[in-house]
Amino acid sequence: MTEKLRVKPILLGFLVSFFGGAIVGFAIMLYTAGGDLVKMQKFAEEASALTHIALALSGAFFALLAGYVTARLSPHDPPRHVKRLALILVILSALGLIGTIVQSGAGSQLLIGVVSTAATYGAVLLGGYLASDEEEEPADQHGG
Secondary structure, eight states, X not given: OOOOOOHHXXXXXXXXXXXXXXXXXXXXXXXXXXXXXXXXXXXXXXXXXXXXXXXXXXXHHHHHHHHHHHHHHXXXXXXXXXXXXXXXXXXXXXXXXXXXXXXXXXXXXXXXXXXXXXXXXXXXXXXXXXXXXXXXXXXXXXXX
């Protein structure tokens, strides 16, 4: 009998990824712009490649954390829930890449976005793997 897919673990994992990435992204933007509202409005156009990489890395970190949370909260079949979360995050990231192409064309931002999308997928799956307890041996094999 196959169990139904639960929405709650996937939703909570998504919220961890979204709000964690948004808060850190806003903090990076605020720090880089020095609190200047004019610079903050043109942040995406004027940010350096290093800043874009920092944003991508923070997004990958929160994707890893989201995969971990989703796997831990899944009542059954955690890898299936984690794969669904990874798919959702990659679709949203791909939509962001389309916006990048429309806004600024093909360039370093697009390349960083493609690598970030792949890293997001891998990070979610890695987070789900790290949450699994498959390495633990049963207690009766230790002689107890």
